[in-house]
Amino acid sequence: MNEIIRISNLTKDYGEGRGIFDINLTVNKGEVFGLVGINGSGKTTLIRHLMGFLKPQKGYTSIMDKDSWRYASELKKHVGYIPGEIAFPEVKRGIDFFKLQAEYLGIRDFSRANELIQRFNLDADAKLKRMSKGMKQKSAIVNAFMANSDIILLDEGSTGLDPLMQSELTNLVKEEKQKGKTIFMSSHIFNELESSCDRVAFLKNGRIIDIVDMNTIRGNESVKEIKIEFIGESDFSNFLSRPFNIIREQTEFNQATILIPDKDINELFNVLQNMNVRFITQKPRTLEAYFKDKYNDAEAV
Numbered sequence: 001m002n003e004i005i006r007i008s009n010l011t012k013d014y015g016e017g018r019g020i021f022d023i024n025l026t027v028n029k030g031e032v033f034g035l036v037g038i039n040g041s042g043k044t045t046l047i048r049h050l051m052g053f054l055k056p057q058k059g060y061t062s063i064m065d066k067d068s069w070r071y072a073s074e075l076k077k078h079v080g081y082i083p084g085e086i087a088f089p090e091v092k093r094g095i096d097f098f099k100l101q102a103e104y105l106g107i108r109d110f111s112r113a114n115e116l117i118q119r120f121n122l123d124a125d126a127k128l129k130r131m132s133k134g135m136k137q138k139s140a141i142v143n144a145f146m147a148n149s150d151i152i153l154l155d156e157g158s159t160g161l162d163p164l165m166q167s168e169l170t171n172l173v174k175e176e177k178q179k180g181k182t183i184f185m186s187s188h189i190f191n192e193l194e195s196s197c198d199r200v201a202f203l204k205n206g207r208i209i210d211i212v213d214m215n216t217i218r219g220n221e222s223v224k225e226i227k228i229e230f231i232g233e234s235d236f237s238n239f240l241s242r243p244f245n246i247i248r249e250q251t252e253f254n255q256a257t258i259l260i261p262d263k264d265i266n267e268l269f270n271v272l273q274n275m276n277v278r279f280i281t282q283k284p285r286t287l288e289a290y291f292k293d294k295y296n297d298a299e300a301v
């Protein structure tokens, strides 16, 4: 089975424009799929539907062809999950929590859990109530990955981790991908998504405004994104009539942004030498830059 996650016409309307609206996407086996959006854009609401904690108002979500809401308790045994807000059961220490979880999931071999505890440098004997934010997050990571589940959902999985531990989590995600696991993760950290995801969806006001294939961002190093501001309107409009791939025009500033293959750069300078240019800059083609452009361009909904 290639398709692991399906989200179909999913809507949860909390009123006053809050919630998620008409979300459609699928995630295939072995894919790492990222979800990015500003605070309140709907990431947690979407992931909680996938886990079967919330009942859709319209549409549905399914994992391995099983409706998330109907099969919620079964799915919880097969999906590793880091919630956006971590709440522990009423047990004393980290290790008690892992043992309880192992019992629930039928895990007898504790070696994977021990390996993760060591890897994330976690004191599993510490009292859960006294743990720092980062320690709680590490406990949630151990809990999500200890069962070797084939499907893993991370809602801001690296929240509260220091930069070293953040990159450890990214490495873990990459290793799991190598093993053929399917991972769905939300994050505010572009680096984290950039280095591990195959595709990334952008959420704005509860709607998907774009889904980008990371290969189109990573693989485009021979194409540059260049922004030029002209001193006069006439040079600006003259430039717009030239055969460049213009991806953005900001008329109020006489600015044009183009995508240009390296081999055509001389042609660009030939055209510009007879024009009055205020500045010319090269924009890095990062996920963050792509996201900001999309976010600004998307109509308010």
Ligand SMILES: Nc1ncnc2c1ncn2[C@@H]1O[C@H](COP(=O)(O)OP(=O)(O)OP(=O)(O)O)[C@@H](O)[C@H]1O
Residues within 6 Å of the ligand: 014, 018, 019, 020, 037, 038, 039, 040, 041, 042, 043, 044, 045, 046, 084
């Ligand atoms: N139970 C609820 N009742 C009413 N409104 C809600 C409820 N849950 C979420 N919302 C609203 O839905 C919107 C999406 O919230 P959600 O928590 O999914 O966003 P998010 O992208 O995960 O945000 P963050 O990055 O801050 O975690 C927000 O406007 C939020 O206030």
